[in-house]
Amino acid sequence: MTGHYLSRRGLLFGAVGAAAAGLLAACGGGGEDSGSQGGTASPGAGGGGFPTSVAHQFGTTTLAAAPKTVVSLGWADADALLALGVVPTGILDWLQAWPVGVGPWAQDKLNGAKPQVLKGPEINFDAVAALRPDLVTFTKSDNVKATWDQLEKLAPTLSGPKGTQPYGTTLKDQTVMIAEILGRKADGEKLVADNDKALADAKAANPTFAGKSVCVAAAFGGQYGAYTRGDGRVQFMEALGFTNSPKIENLKPQSFYAEVSKERVALLDADLTVMFAIGAGAELRKDTVLNSIPAAKAGRLLIIDDADLVNAFSTNSVLSTPYTLEKFVPMVQDALK
Structure with missing residues (x-):
């Protein structure tokens, strides 16, 4: 080979x-992609009421109001956010594959925005802090509490569910937890149901x-x-x-x-x-x-x-x-x- x-x-x-x-x-640097420009988080219409609280493996994350600046650090968190109509201000590009931080299946959801793309999978905490987030999503990761602790000092940080192995957060948990912290749990559940139906239809065919x-x-x-x-x-x-x-x-x-x-x-x-x-x-x-x-x-x-x-x-x-x-x-x- x-x-x-x-x-x-x-x-x-x-x-x-x-x-x-x-x-x-490329993953070793963990810094910012100087070719990217900061985007603006834009929660989609129909958001639910606040405050919201979501329990996860390291505690409970609470938001008093709808976040204006969301930074996506968990693997595939950006996809869940974009599916909910929220364009992250920053995206950790785990795969180092796309200049805009997400794959071709998600790029139209950016609506022309250019989020700051952070080189992954290592996290540059200074780069995250510079974006001044009021929510960090980190639902799918290596489950290292010390990393979450450091992020939590910067902004409310949503981790993955209890009892999940590293990188084992399911599509359902990731989508619904992110939707719930945004006050839109029902929207997240609808996305999961639609996803399940697409798979079920393919199975039936x-x-x-x-x-x-x-x-x-x-x-x-x-x-x-x-x-x-x-x-x-x-x-x-x-x-x-x-x-x-x-x-x-x-x-x-x-x-x-x-x-x-x-x-x-x-x-x-x-x-x-x-x-x-x-x-x-x-x-x-x-x-x-x-x-x-x-x-x-x-x-x-x-x-x-x-x-x-x-x-x-x-x-x-x-x-x-x-x-x-x-x-x-x-x-x-x-x-x-």
Whole structure:
């Protein structure tokens, strides 16, 4: 494989190969993108009453009035805010993929605004403070309390729900919690219901997906990593009717993925095997170890190297779901013919 396999963080983002290695190098600075201009938070019409309070893993966040300046730091928080008609003043760009901080599925929701884009995933607290936020959303992260404590000194900061593993905040919790702190819980629940309906419609239109096993994976550190039921990518596949590979779940991993060495590559075999490969699709297609599994030999190995599709899949938001369904479902249909 070109360059080297990636770290655990690369696996988190579903990124493989040289393109992702560049992404990881860019993540180290954690500063501001000087090419971005500050936007203005604009809560959408129909907001609810204040004050609002939302309990989360580190306490309770309370707002006395509708926020005017919102900074989005959690992975995919910006999508939830934009879906609610709120344009963040600042966005932490976890994926370092887009100059405007969000993917193509969400960019029209900016309505021409140019939020300040902060390089991620590390947080530059000085850059956040300079935006003078009156709300910080941080619902999907590594769940480090010390980070939340520091952000809370700057502004009311909404974290993820109790009992959630790092980066494990679900689409539903992320959307509804953000909507609730904005006094618009019902709007958030409607967004989730619409998202669920889109997935249910896709499932109903593809009955052959039901009950088939799936393994969703990437490559890192000279080995592979298969995502588990705590990960949004797997939850997306389950919503389409698939069952995450019992071979992976039986490993009982303590994270959002299970490590799979090349010697145990057979664990990646399933009725459908999906591999993420930003910038390294050709190399994975030549990976003789990976291509030894029955799924590969039968044409049921999907290597996804379209960066926007991988990022949409990994983002798993109410805005990215339609994009992922449109691009990804036909590929699955072809693979399972």
